[in-house]
Amino acid sequence: MDHDPSLLQIFSVSLFFCKCFSCFYRRLKQKSIVALIPGPPSNSWIFGHMKHLLLPANYGDFEYTWQKEYGPVYRIKGCFGEDRLMLSDPLPLQHVLNTNFFTHGPALAQAISLAFDDKAVMGAHGSRHKRLRAATQVGFTASAVRGYQPLFERVARRLTEQLEKICALYPDGTPTDMLPIIAEASLNSMSQALLSYSTEELGKDFVTNNAKILSLAATHSPTQLLASAITSRLPHLFWRLLTHLPGIPDFDLIRNAKVFAKQVGWKAIREKLTLAAVRDSGDSKSESTSSPSELESPSRVTHGDVFDFLLNICPTSSNKPQKSALTHEELASQTGTFFIAGEETTTSAIVFALLELAKHQSFQDELRAEVHHFAKIKSNSEAGFSYDNMPLLNALIKESLRINTPGAAQERAAIVDTVLPLSNPIRLLNGEMLHSIPIRKGQVVTVAAASYHRNEVLWGDDAHKFRPSRWLDGTAFHGRALGPYANLLSFLGGQRVCLGWRFALAFRAYSRRYVLTVLNLDSLLEMQVLLFELVEKFRFTCSEDERHRLRAQFANTLMPVLPDGTRGAPLVVTRC
Numbered sequence: 001m002d003h004d005p006s007l008l009q010i011f012s013v014s015l016f017f018c019k020c021f022s023c024f025y026r027r028l029k030q031k032s033i034v035a036l037i038p039g040p041p042s043n044s045w046i047f048g049h050m051k052h053l054l055l056p057a058n059y060g061d062f063e064y065t066w067q068k069e070y071g072p073v074y075r076i077k078g079c080f081g082e083d084r085l086m087l088s089d090p091l092p093l094q095h096v097l098n099t100n101f102f103t104h105g106p107a108l109a110q111a112i113s114l115a116f117d118d119k120a121v122m123g124a125h126g127s128r129h130k131r132l133r134a135a136t137q138v139g140f141t142a143s144a145v146r147g148y149q150p151l152f153e154r155v156a157r158r159l160t161e162q163l164e165k166i167c168a169l170y171p172d173g174t175p176t177d178m179l180p181i182i183a184e185a186s187l188n189s190m191s192q193a194l195l196s197y198s199t200e201e202l203g204k205d206f207v208t209n210n211a212k213i214l215s216l217a218a219t220h221s222p223t224q225l226l227a228s229a230i231t232s233r234l235p236h237l238f239w240r241l242l243t244h245l246p247g248i249p250d251f252d253l254i255r256n257a258k259v260f261a262k263q264v265g266w267k268a269i270r271e272k273l274t275l276a277a278v279r280d281s282g283d284s285k286s287e288s289t290s291s292p293s294e295l296e297s298p299s300r301v302t303h304g305d306v307f308d309f310l311l312n313i314c315p316t317s318s319n320k321p322q323k324s325a326l327t328h329e330e331l332a333s334q335t336g337t338f339f340i341a342g343e344e345t346t347t348s349a350i351v352f353a354l355l356e357l358a359k360h361q362s363f364q365d366e367l368r369a370e371v372h373h374f375a376k377i378k379s380n381s382e383a384g385f386s387y388d389n390m391p392l393l394n395a396l397i398k399e400s401l402r403i404n405t406p407g408a409a410q411e412r413a414a415i416v417d418t419v420l421p422l423s424n425p426i427r428l429l430n431g432e433m434l435h436s437i438p439i440r441k442g443q444v445v446t447v448a449a450a451s452y453h454r455n456e457v458l459w460g461d462d463a464h465k466f467r468p469s470r471w472l473d474g475t476a477f478h479g480r481a482l483g484p485y486a487n488l489l490s491f492l493g494g495q496r497v498c499l500g501w502r503f504a505l506a507f508r509a510y511s512r513r514y515v516l517t518v519l520n521l522d523s524l525l526e527m528q529v530l531l532f533e534l535v536e537k538f539r540f541t542c543s544e545d546e547r548h549r550l551r552a553q554f555a556n557t558l559m560p561v562l563p564d565g566t567r568g569a570p571l572v573v574t575r576c
């Protein structure tokens, strides 16, 4: 039997179409709003601005000019005509980092899902990420990290012995590539602090694959940009299956690296549990059956390393052992993440600090005087010595991280429709003023950390200049606290703030507000210790020619690069 549609039905259908239309219109309008934000013109639909952003001769060649011309919020083109937002304005950056509305951008998410499984803190999302972070933070608390200081000092002594040998052979100095030397020290620091292992104990397979993974991540070319733009648009499942195809060398390498990292993690877990059982039983007979490498390392019997904390079996812990918040499988999965996330970033930070010292000899002299002064205090202090009291050393670290931030640009994508607040309104290409930016789910934004660090409105006219004194004379930017350290974005901020950043809480008054500031404690401790030892004993110089030849390029991490495109930091090292 035919029925005439009732008025109610007609009304409902019309309402439905109106809703669809308004939704569609809203989305279209939002899309066009981002497209209407001023930005540099692009003459390539395929690459957009990505080559200029990620592959310039010197990182920032284009980006810093764009920021100067278009301000701290502007539009660039990604591959295949995509509109992206570049952000160095603290207000929208806070929104991106501190809300749940954003996740890793497509290319970054793809690289992370390739390298880590979802049991690793970096590869996990949502509530699992929250739980893993809470569980892993135990190894990076203030008191935990304070105990790693002797480990870093031991690594620093080994590093200085290595340089002593070079200086003995060339007393007047010879150009020495500091990059591999610092990379080795950094790997050594990581393996000591994480597992109480020497680099040799990590095993050849792990070390070789780890180095190959880092060099794979360090190669960036237009072809790779395109490949990543295409594959990151493929459905996740398809892409994951692709990575399991045998015979593709890069995928084989990544799969092997995951396996080797997990094996190292499992080996350490087993050894630590055995050792803890021996300790608990106090059975001297069992102790004598343990291998010497398990028992001799002083770090193992004094404080405990990150894995000891995460297994809840620290030798010094007065707490009754409790069940670890991580399963052993989950803990083993963190091994690769910790090494990959911590090794290259720390190397980059230390090498650039040395390069800055080589370029600024008078600052290096002042710093050395401070180091020699504190070296006497250190040798007389029976209780732990704190590097936090050294103004010039800490000013060097902050200024070098500001000017040469290892994670220069980080991609994020909105997971819901949201509105980005702005510090200052933007005039759109159609003349309208925009006070906040409505963006659609999927919109990609770049957390332009390097640009934020050189934003002249925030850091002053000399924002592009290396001037450590800004941290001592109160001229460093003291606005909204963004990152955990010194208002810098080097460790990003929010839920995915660098885990390797040891933190404690302090309250500091900014104008009439109290804001939470987080103090440095771990990767900076490593920087403090290594730089202290190096500056105490050696002078670093770099000829004018060499300075002009060196570039800073960003592939995964910002690194110094020689004219032939290889990474390197040749400095003349002499004993002082």
Ligand code: HEM
Pocket (backbone or CB within 6 Å): 121, 122, 123, 133, 337, 338, 339, 341, 342, 343, 345, 346, 349, 406, 407, 410, 411, 489, 490, 491, 492, 495, 496, 497, 498, 499, 500, 501, 523
């Ligand atoms: C100067 C040294 C370091 C710098 C500049 C640095 C920087 C960063 C940045 C920018 C991120 C955020 C990446 C993103 O979400 O896009 C990050 C995350 C992370 N970092 Fe670091 N890092 C450093 C040292 C370390 C060390 C020593 C470790 C560990 C031992 C470490 C472990 C991690 C982990 C596990 C994450 C992922 C956190 C998460 O996704 O929740 N980092 N780091």
